Amino acid sequence: MSLSGKVALVTGSTGGIGLAIAERCVALGLDVVVSSRTPRKVKEVAERLSDVGPGRAVGIACDVRDADACAALVAGAVARLGRLDVLVNNAGVGHMKPVHKMSLDEWKDQIETNLGAVFYCSRAAVPHLARSGDGWIINIGSLASRNSFAGGAGYNASKFGLRGMTEAMMLDLRFEGIRVSIVMPGSVQTEFGQGSAAGKGWALQAEDVALAVTQLLEFPPRALVSRVEMRPTRPEK
Numbered sequence: 515m516s517l518s519g520k521v522a523l524v525t526g527s528t529g530g531i532g533l534a535i536a537e538r539c540v541a542l543g544l545d546v547v548v549s550s551r552t553p554r555k556v557k558e559v560a561e562r563l564s565d566v567g568p569g570r571a572v573g574i575a576c577d578v579r580d581a582d583a584c585a586a587l588v589a590g591a592v593a594r595l596g597r598l599d600v601l602v603n604n605a606g607v608g609h610m611k612p613v614h615k616m617s618l619d620e621w622k623d624q625i626e627t628n629l630g631a632v633f634y635c636s637r638a639a640v641p642h643l644a645r646s647g648d649g650w651i652i653n654i655g656s657l658a659s660r661n662s663f664a665g666g667a668g669y670n671a672s673k674f675g676l677r678g679m680t681e682a683m684m685l686d687l688r689f690e691g692i693r694v695s696i697v698m699p700g701s702v703q704t705e706f707g708q709g710s711a712a713g714k715g716w717a718l719q720a721e722d723v724a725l726a727v728t729q730l731l732e733f734p735p736r737a738l739v740s741r742v743e744m745r746p747t748r749p750e751k
C-alpha cells in the first residue's frame with residue numbers, strides 16, 4: 515500500500531525512537547512534522563530529513579505537556595502540510611525511582627508527557643484524521659505498559675494508563691475511520707532514562723521500532739493490528 519503523500523506528525527522526533535520513525539516515514543514518501551521542545555533541534559532535523567526525502571519534513575517546536583501547545587501543533591501541521599493522516603504519540607520520559615524518592619515535579623513530568631499529552635494531541639487530531647479516510651494514531655507504549663518493575667511506579671503508572679487509554683480509543687475511533695494501535699518495545703538503545711540501555715549490545719535499536727510502526731501503516735484498511743509487543747531476541751540471562 516502506498517504511503518506516499520500522506521502526512522504524519524511524530525511527537526518527540528528530534529532523537530531516539532521518534533527520530534527513527536520520522537526518518538523512515540520520510541524515506542517511504544510521507545510528509546512529516548518533526549517536533550520536540552527544542553527549536554534548534556527541530557529545525558536541524560526537519561532540514562536534514564527534507565534534504566534526504568523523498569517526503570518533505572517541516573519542524574514545529576512543542577512541549578507536549580501543554581494542551582494549548584498540542585492543539586497549535588496539530589493546527590500547524592495541517593496548515594503547513596494540508597492534511598493529517600498519522601499521529602504518532604512518541605514523546606516520553608522516565609524517572610525511575612520509588613515513590614518516596616520521586617519529586618512531585620518528576621511525577622507530574624512523567625504523567626503529563628507520557629499520558630496527558632496523548633490525550634491533548636489525539637483530541638486535537640481526531641477531526642483531521644477522520645477526514646483522512648485512513649487515519650492512524652500510534653502510541654508508543656512499552657513492555658512497562660504490562661510488566662511492573664522496582665523503581666517503575668511513575669513510569670508504569672503512565673504506560674499502563676496509556677495501554678488502557680489506547681485500547682479504549684481503538685474501540686471508539688474505529689467507527690470514525692481511525693485505526694489506533696500501541697507499540698510496546700522492551701529496551702531500546704537511545705538517550706532515554708539517562709541512557710539506561712547504553713552498552714546493551716543486545717537491546718533493540720530505534721530503527722526496529724520504526725519498522726514496526728510503518729509496517730502497521732501498510733496493513734489494508736480492513737485490518738487493525740491494535741497491539742505490538744517487541745523485545746530483544748537475546749537479552750542478558
Ligand SMILES: NC(=O)c1ccc[n+]([C@@H]2O[C@H](COP(=O)([O-])OP(=O)(O)OC[C@H]3O[C@@H](n4cnc5c(N)ncnc54)[C@H](OP(=O)(O)O)[C@@H]3O)[C@@H](O)[C@H]2O)c1
Nearest residue numbers: 526528529530531550551552577578606656702704705706
Ligand atoms: N528507550 C527505551 O528503552 C524505550 C523502551 C520502551 C518504550 N520507550 C518509549 O519510547 C518513546 C521514545 O523514547 P526514546 O527512547 O526515543 O527517548 P529519547 O531518546 O529520550 O527521546 C525522547 C524525545 O522526546 C522529546 N521530548 C521529551 N519530552 C518532551 C516534551 N515534554 N515535549 C515534547 N517532546 C519531548 C525529546 O526531545 P526534547 O528533549 O528536545 O524535547 C526527544 O526528541 C517514549 O515514549 C518511551 O517511553 C522507550
